[in-house]
Amino acid sequence: MALIEVEGLEKSFGVPVIDHLSFVVAPGEALGIVGPNGAGKTTLINLIAGELSPDAGRIVYDGHDITRARPDVRARAGIARTAQVPRPFEGLSVFENVLVGATFGTSESRRAATDRAVAALEQAGMIEKANRAAASLGLLDRKRLELARALATQPKVLLLDEIAGGLTEAEVHELIDKIREIHAGGVTIVWIEHIVHALLAVVERIMAMSFGRKIADGEPREVMASASVREVYLGVGEG
Numbered sequence: 612m613a614l615i616e617v618e619g620l621e622k623s624f625g626v627p628v629i630d631h632l633s634f635v636v637a638p639g640e641a642l643g644i645v646g647p648n649g650a651g652k653t654t655l656i657n658l659i660a661g662e663l664s665p666d667a668g669r670i671v672y673d674g675h676d677i678t679r680a681r682p683d684v685r686a687r688a689g690i691a692r693t694a695q696v697p698r699p700f701e702g703l704s705v706f707e708n709v710l711v712g713a714t715f716g717t718s719e720s721r722r723a724a725t726d727r728a729v730a731a732l733e734q735a736g737m738i739e740k741a742n743r744a745a746a747s748l749g750l751l752d753r754k755r756l757e758l759a760r761a762l763a764t765q766p767k768v769l770l771l772d773e774i775a776g777g778l779t780e781a782e783v784h785e786l787i788d789k790i791r792e793i794h795a796g797g798v799t800i801v802w803i804e805h806i807v808h809a810l811l812a813v814v815e816r817i818m819a820m821s822f823g824r825k826i827a828d829g830e831p832r833e834v835m836a837s838a839s840v841r842e843v844y845l846g847v848g849e850g
Contacts, residue, residue: 612674614638614799615768620658620668622823628654629665630823636768641800643810643831646820647843652803653695655820656770659801660692661685673767683715689767693774697753701746705737705756708745713763728763735759736789751782758789769793771802775809787812807835819843 613635622629657663661682669678713724819827
């Protein structure tokens with residue numbers, strides 16, 4: 612049984628951004644999504660997370676149609692996301708930021724939320740910076756904070772939107788190690804990323820998009836080597 616089923620999804624902002632898109636994600640799978648700017652990748656994440664509503668099609672999660680469900684309902688059901696541009700509550704500490712996710716992402720007690728916030732900070736490698744002001748963090752730590760806040764909701768599915776973007780090569784490798792650990796713990800991953808070698812280090816499958824449509828889906832290296840992806844995503848044609 613699929614954990615996520617996207618069926619005939621459509622979204623337009625005057626022009627089609629998601630165009631009759633269908634795919635599935637199996638429980639425990641790590642799926643990478645690639646495509647050029649404007650391919651509809653972030654819009655797709657926003658649709659799955661509930662931040663946008665589709666014009667047509669449906670999204671089924673764990674056997675339930677969540678197409679019109681609110682974002683908080685999806686979060687409590689186990690869907691968490693990180694933002695492409697980190698958006699911490701800058702007036703709060705690192706710990707307080709993660710506690711927000713732990714408190715509002717589930718319906719457990721304050722004590723349980725506190726315990727989950729601590730565990731998420733440890734998992735994301737941020738426990739030593741728990742009392743720092745979020746506004747003082749550099750980019751890598753802001754991305755780790757995004758990750759910790761998502762993990763504090765105890766997700767079954769983690770939606771990652773360009774989480775490696777803007778990092779140094781060494782920082783990318785640190786992040787890869789963290790995402791591998793999370794995935795090894797049984798969390799299903801859907802990861803949009805332009806840094807392809809980061810995806811290849813983690814995911815079992817890649818789906819390539821162009822103009823809101825799926826153009827390839829399968830084993831990562833085969834997808835990245837395909838003629839359609841080389842032409843559309845990498846700008847390399849035949850000849």
